[in-house]
Amino acid sequence: MTVTTALDPARLRRVFGAFPSGVTAIAALIGGRPVGLAASSFTSVSLDPPLVSVCVAHSSTTWPVLRPAPRVGVSVLSAGQEDACRRLSARDGDRFAALDWRSHDSGAVVLADAGAWLECSIEQQVRAGDHDIVILRVHDLDADEAISPLVFHGSQFRRLLA
Numbered sequence: 368m369t370v371t372t373a374l375d376p377a378r379l380r381r382v383f384g385a386f387p388s389g390v391t392a393i394a395a396l397i398g399g400r401p402v403g404l405a406a407s408s409f410t411s412v413s414l415d416p417p418l419v420s421v422c423v424a425h426s427s428t429t430w431p432v433l434r435p436a437p438r439v440g441v442s443v444l445s446a447g448q449e450d451a452c453r454r455l456s457a458r459d460g461d462r463f464a465a466l467d468w469r470s471h472d473s474g475a476v477v478l479a480d481a482g483a484w485l486e487c488s489i490e491q492q493v494r495a496g497d498h499d500i501v502i503l504r505v506h507d508l509d510a511d512e513a514i515s516p517l518v519f520h521g522s523q524f525r526r527l528l529a
């Protein structure tokens with residue numbers, strides 16, 4: 368264990384959380400049913416080849432189920448999708464039961480009303496502490512710039528003013 372008391376998890380969370388981010392839903396059909404999780408660690412990586420990344424905790428029980436999917440959908444949640452985000456991170460229940468979602472022929476699952484979606488395959492996975500950095504190759508994508516994003520900052524959901 369390399370974490371010192373000066374860098375305890377609560378302090379790390381507080382300071383890491385000072386960096387505002389969007390929130391994404393990473394999801395795919397597994398055995399015909401949607402499986403997914405909310406992730407705020409999404410970031411764009413490369414234009415050529417087109418790559419994005421997301422960091423997934425080793426403690427995730429959903430990621431090992433999702434990982435074998437040939438394609439995963441990445442949905443950029445919109446300002447009105449706070450509740451969807453809560454559902455997609457909930458420990459219990461069917462995360463998708465009350466959500467409006469669609470699947471692509473590839474099995475990638477995207478949420479209706481998301482501000483953007485990307486269809487990706489897993490390119491590489493890099494162990495990094497208690498997370499894996501998952502590098503995703505983008506095969507298709509679209510965005511509606513008129514849709515305002517959900518923002519996660521300081522452990523709270525926020526919205527852009529303009």
Ligand SMILES: Cc1cc2nc3c(=O)[nH]c(=O)nc-3n(C[C@H](O)[C@H](O)[C@H](O)COP(=O)(O)O)c2cc1C
Pocket residue numbers: 390404405406407408409422423424426427428429430452453455456457458519
């Ligand atoms: C706003 C928000 C952002 C999150 N971002 C991540 C993330 O980037 N990586 C991650 O592994 N889990 C993230 N989570 C937690 C997952 O959504 C999920 O709760 C966690 O993986 C535990 O569920 P599981 O065991 O089904 O995987 C986030 C949760 C919330 C509410």
